[in-house]
Amino acid sequence: MCMSYGCYMSTTRAIRGAERRAEILRAALEVIAERGYRGASLGAVAERVGLTQQGLLHYFPTKEAMLVAVLEERDQWDAMPDSHWRLDLLASLVDYNSMRAGIVQTFSALLGESVTEEHPARDFFTGRYENVRANMVGILRSEYGERLPSGLTPERAAPLLVAVMDGLQYQWLLAPEKVDMAGAFRDFLTLLGEKES
Amino acid sequence: MCMSYGCYMSTTRAIRGAERRAEILRAALEVIAERGYRGASLGAVAERVGLTQQGLLHYFPTKEAMLVAVLEERDQWDAMPDSHWRLDLLASLVDYNSMRAGIVQTFSALLGESVTEEHPARDFFTGRYENVRANMVGILRSEYGERLPSGLTPERAAPLLVAVMDGLQYQWLLAPEKVDMAGAFRDFLTLLGEKES
DNA sequence: ATTATCTATAGATCTATAGATAATGC
């Protein structure tokens, strides 16, 4: 008498479906990097995985649902539990990011679009930054206590830390040869660690 | 025997035309802030100035031409000659920006879109950042000479300065109540002025 | 003649719905 959805799904089919979904999300990530969310058509994503646009809508009922899935799956801040971040790991993350322009471009394009009204990623980014700042406060506090050497509190340094990471990404994406994103970020960490004069 | 275009334009008409153009650019600025460039339709801009979409195309032959005009007219970095910028004026600029979310939103949205391929503002922003970084180097050098108190060279501090300004704008646009953009920027300037430990 | 505007419209898209068809696996 099982009436639930799950009972009708064979395991192998569920796996096939999940793989297809993942394939689609990868394609969506690429297309969004190239054209932004508003410029990314379902047709372009579908084509990349050898489906028709209507075939793709079998996996995600709307374009917005697909975006949400991309955001949830690929957010780097979700990957690691808060308690495991440390300043030197942030530097490693920036190093790593400088080797994957694609993902950085997707998120930078989405962040930019998200400040416009009624953008479907707006709430996601608002919440995400709230979280990220809180995480940064935690990292800074566990590294420096209630005052950084400069005299700044963790609460006041956190938005700067986040701003530098994001701002450097834009400069780097526009001119990768001229902007040393990872080096600049380390410079900033050095600055944070220096004493007030 | 005057064959040039200008000879056929009456002064008053030219002024009318210029005013209309300016009106359109103001409307375009607003619509881009609300929907980004890709999401901004000529029709929406036209409606705001009481024109049909085709009427608007009398002033700007293509949508892209309108964007270029917006960028050229409203770039804050064009407003002041390079030699007149100083660090404290940058702080004032950030104060000022925190009172005009509209313009900040337009440029932040455009910057975000511009990292996508073939975006018509891409070259503009690439060149602009090149310039802005060079200006910042000049400002930092005239303030501190060849080494900042932290030991950083002006060349290495410049991208950080720019990154902080841009990055803070995104956080502030998404949560104006929670992010003190101007305060954070001043914190960063303090940091830049502190000695190496 | 030039300028500002309009109507009409071509030609591309784009998202989403409806419903058919074939394969899969309890």
Add this chain to the structure above:
DNA sequence: ATTATCTATAGATCTATAGATAATGC
């Protein structure tokens, strides 16, 4: 029965071109 896909298509847009019409000012 469920799942994965497809074809057909409605209904909205959107940009840009062509060409008409009225006003303006040398």
